[in-house]
Amino acid sequence: MPVSHLPAARIALVLTACAAIAACGSFDNASQSIAGLVTPYKPEVVQGNFVSKEQAAALKPGLTRQQVREILGTPLVTSVFHADRWDYVFTLKRQGVAPQSRRLAVFFKGDQLDRTEGDEMPSEADFVATLDNKRRGAKVPPLEASEERLKQFSTGRTAAPAAPAAEPPAATSYPPLEAPAR
Numbered sequence: 001m002p003v004s005h006l007p008a009a010r011i012a013l014v015l016t017a018c019a020a021i022a023a024c025g026s027f028d029n030a031s032q033s034i035a036g037l038v039t040p041y042k043p044e045v046v047q048g049n050f051v052s053k054e055q056a057a058a059l060k061p062g063l064t065r066q067q068v069r070e071i072l073g074t075p076l077v078t079s080v081f082h083a084d085r086w087d088y089v090f091t092l093k094r095q096g097v098a099p100q101s102r103r104l105a106v107f108f109k110g111d112q113l114d115r116t117e118g119d120e121m122p123s124e125a126d127f128v129a130t131l132d133n134k135r136r137g138a139k140v141p142p143l144e145a146s147e148e149r150l151k152q153f154s155t156g157r158t159a160a161p162a163a164p165a166a167e168p169p170a171a172t173s174y175p176p177l178e179a180p181a182r
Contacts, residue, residue: 041095048076048090051104052124056116059106063113068106075106084108088118100130 051072058071068086069075075086085107092100104118122130 039095044095045091045093047092049073049088050090050127051088051102051121052127053121054123056104056118056121059113059116061113061115064111065108065113068113072104072106084110084114 049072055071059068063071072088076089077087079085085105088104088106090100090102102119102121104116104121106116107114
């Protein structure tokens, strides 16, 4: 490159670098405004054991550990330092809904249930109703077809196709599964 064009090339390079830096800044602002309009999908996170009001009511002092396990399931947390305590913890995190968290601690004396402590548990029906929040305003479609709807679908139909011709019977002898011994 001739010496006379070197300062002009440097100036062009500096101007290009400044334009690129300015473009990056405006692109960042544009991406932030787009990010405000579009939110990423966040999956529902369910952790732990859901314990219903009905299950908690079934717990009576004197039940064995195995009976408690049959009613509530395997505890989420057991501690080596607290062998006579089982913790049932349940959390549910969903997009657009406040996180739900419930806890139930079950205490034993030896192999017998002594007492329980924890949050008030919802009934199974109440819990299911909180899960189905997206369909509250949705219209339930009719599940039975009226005579008019059946007639509407039956017109324009042709008769069912004839059954295909009978196929020949399958072979009754098959080759051996293993190669003959040598």
